[in-house]
Amino acid sequence: MADRYLSLTGTAPGRFLTRRLGLPQPAALHRWSPDRPALDGPVLHLTAGPSSLGLAPVLARTGLTVTTRRPEDTVGDPADGSARSAAVVLDATGVRDVDTLAGVHTALHPVVRSVAPSGRIVVLGAPLDPADHHQSAAQQALEGFTRSLGKEIGGGRTVNLVRLTDAGAAGSTLRFLLSPRSAYVSGQVIDVLAAAGSAPQADAPQADPGRPLAGRTALVTGAARGIGAAVAETLTRDGARVVVLDVPQAEQDARSLADRLGGTALTLDVTAADAGERIAAELPDGLDVLVHNAGVTRDRRLVNMPAERWSSVLDVNLASVLRTTDALLAKGTLRPGGRIVATASIAGLAGNAGQTNYGASKAGIVGLVRSLAPRALAEHGVTVNAVAPGFIETRMTAAIPLFLREAGRRMNSLAQGGLPVDVAETTAWLADPASGAVNGQVVRVCGQSLLGA
Numbered sequence: 490m491a492d493r494y495l496s497l498t499g500t501a502p503g504r505f506l507t508r509r510l511g512l513p514q515p516a517a518l519h520r521w522s523p524d525r526p527a528l529d530g531p532v533l534h535l536t537a538g539p540s541s542l543g544l545a546p547v548l549a550r551t552g553l554t555v556t557t558r559r560p561e562d563t564v565g566d567p568a569d570g571s572a573r574s575a576a577v578v579l580d581a582t583g584v585r586d587v588d589t590l591a592g593v594h595t596a597l598h599p600v601v602r603s604v605a606p607s608g609r610i611v612v613l614g615a616p617l618d619p620a621d622h623h624q625s626a627a628q629q630a631l632e633g634f635t636r637s638l639g640k641e642i643g644g645g646r647t648v649n650l651v652r653l654t655d656a657g658a659a660g661s662t663l664r665f666l667l668s669p670r671s672a673y674v675s676g677q678v679i680d681v682l683a684a685a686g687s688a689p690q691a692d693a694p695q696a697d698p699g700r701p702l703a704g705r706t707a708l709v710t711g712a713a714r715g716i717g718a719a720v721a722e723t724l725t726r727d728g729a730r731v732v733v734l735d736v737p738q739a740e741q742d743a744r745s746l747a748d749r750l751g752g753t754a755l756t757l758d759v760t761a762a763d764a765g766e767r768i769a770a771e772l773p774d775g776l777d778v779l780v781h782n783a784g785v786t787r788d789r790r791l792v793n794m795p796a797e798r799w800s801s802v803l804d805v806n807l808a809s810v811l812r813t814t815d816a817l818l819a820k821g822t823l824r825p826g827g828r829i830v831a832t833a834s835i836a837g838l839a840g841n842a843g844q845t846n847y848g849a850s851k852a853g854i855v856g857l858v859r860s861l862a863p864r865a866l867a868e869h870g871v872t873v874n875a876v877a878p879g880f881i882e883t884r885m886t887a888a889i890p891l892f893l894r895e896a897g898r899r900m901n902s903l904a905q906g907g908l909p910v911d912v913a914e915t916t917a918w919l920a921d922p923a924s925g926a927v928n929g930q931v932v933r934v935c936g937q938s939l940l941g942a
Contacts, residue, residue: 492882492898495905515904516645518672519607521914525669530575530605531556532667537592538583542613547656548578551667558600574600576609576667581631582653584614585624593634601638607645610638611666613659614652616682628652632678639676639937640902647675647903647937654682658926661701665918673911675902676937681926700728701921706776708732708768710759711783713742715883716832719909720780723917725750729778732771734759759783759809765816775824778920779817781810781831784850786885788843799846806850811857818869825870828920831858832912833877833931839940851877855931862929872928874919879935882906901936 495515497503507514519525531554534544548555553575577600584590597610604610612635617625631650639648649666653659659681665671697703707724711717713735721731731752735743740756747754755771757764784806787798810831817823836844837851854875862873880886880897886906889897898906912934918924919932 492905494895494898513899513904514643515899516606516643518645518903518905519669520672520908520910521669527552527668528575528605528607528609530554530573530608532576532578533558533574533600535577535579535596535600536583537579537581537596538585538589540580540583542580542582542653542656544578544580544613544656547660547663550660551664553667572603573605574603574608575605576611577604578611578613578663578667580613582613582615584627584631585621586627587623590627590630593631597638601642604642604644604646607669607672608647609667609671610642610646610648611663612648612650614650616652616654616680635678636676636937640939642902645672645903647671649675650678652678652680652682653926655926661918661921661923662927665914670914670918672914673903673907673934673936674915674932677932679927679930679932697728701923702778702917703728705778705922706730706732706772706774707778707780707920708734708755708772708776709780709782710734712780713739713746715885716878716881716909716912717780717782718746719913720782720916721746721750721752723910723913724778724780724920725752727917727920729920734768735783759813760804762812764809765813766820768813769817769820769822772822776817776822776827777824778828778830779814779823780916780920781814781829781854783809784832786844786847788847790843791845794846802846803850803853806847807853807857810854814857814861818865818871821869823869823871826922826925827869827871828924829861829865829871829873830916830919831873831875833858833875835877835879835933835935835938835940838877838931838933839938858931859929866928872919872925874927874929875931876912876915876919877931877933877935878907878912879933879938880906881912881934882908900940901938903936905936907934907936 498514534557614628614631617628635648635650662681707729709721712721712733725731733743733747734755737756743754787802831854833854834851836848840848858873858875865871865873915934
């Protein structure tokens with residue numbers, strides 16, 4: 490269903506009216522398209538505190554023009570289009586105490602107004618040092634700063650924090666965050682760190698940067714429609730051969746999508762005890778990307794919820810994910826360098842009335858990711874991450890009563906609902922072969938929801 494309020498605020502009378510009434514003013518987001526595949530403008534590289542990160546070559550591979558500014562440099566008039574930056578990257582990895590934390594304000598205060606609409610601010614931080622509580626306090630402060638700035642900056646701009654130790658390993662993450670692909674990802678804290686005893690795959694120039702999944706096989710569950718179909722389409726765009734999996738009742742849609750994408754369709758019930766074994770049998774040559782997207786809702790307040798509504802949601806959304814993942818890892822179906830991306834939800838992070846079953850299942854996905862990620866990487870060479878969608882414009886959300894639907898759309902920093910492609914783009918970044926240092930992360934795709942974010 491179209492967001493008519495967003496369309497209204499895109500007109501001059503709509504902007505005037507909403508401004509006078511103090512209503513939300515969402516901005517049309519710049520999402521990836523073949524015609525506009527990159528942000529419009531340069532990326533400004535700033536530093537707060539000392540740094541030896543070696544970021545310049547990594548930023549150069551984003552395809553954006555990189556400029557730098559020192560604290561003593563003057564800033565142009567933001568009203569002058571030539572003074573605007575598409576993105577700002579602040580290297581704050583050297584912030585170790587309250588005094589050097591002041592450098593964050595010094596660096597960003599003069600340039601925030603010059604970030605273009607739908608622009609990006611990415612703050613780079615360091616892991617917390619358990620032996621230095623001053624460094625830990627200062628680096629943790631970056632999280633509160635980033636999330637607060639994301640809630641005030643407006644104009645379709647996003648703000649995210651990346652904690653890292655190696656700029657090279659963060660290449661795919663920076664390319665994602667500094668691109669239109671991350672339009673609905675804001676207020677997130679992403680750790681890009683090497684696991685103990687393992688080395689992340691170093692970022693390097695690719696033969697075809699537009700097709701990072703070329704030669705790889707991906708399976709997407711619940712892929713016949715909605716978010717799953719968008720994930721299948723996006724992974725195909727990035728070069729993957731996609732297996733479209735859905736229930737037998739959706740066979741026609743699954744086969745139609747698979748034919749259009751040049752992939753294959755597989756129909757089975759993911760809750761079946763032998764689902765993992767059947768998937769493995771269909772993929773004798775192995776699998777590189779496993780996307781757990783299948784899910785159901787059976788909403789009702791706990792006092793009115795029969796046991797069947799509880800068990801059906803937990804079985805589809807959580808138990809089937811655990812069973813099939815265990816089976817595919819045990820059989821070696823997921824090849825080394827593989828990626829598992831599961832679908833959580835902000836309902837599992839912040840809770841939602843009438844969804845105790847759904848919230849429990851999605852919180853369970855978070856627990857799965859955090860526990861399995863280090864072991865799967867160490868034992869199988871496979872990363873495990875999750876996306877946590879917020880309000881996404883689908884047929885399910887279109888059925889929500891008007892006032893609840895409008896509340897869901899507006900209660901985030903971008904004041905609008907996301908699209909299935911926003912979840913798909915985030916999934917594709919996590920599936921990228923160059924994202925090997927991104928492991929155990931739960932990334933909200935929610936426009937920085939005002940609930941739990």
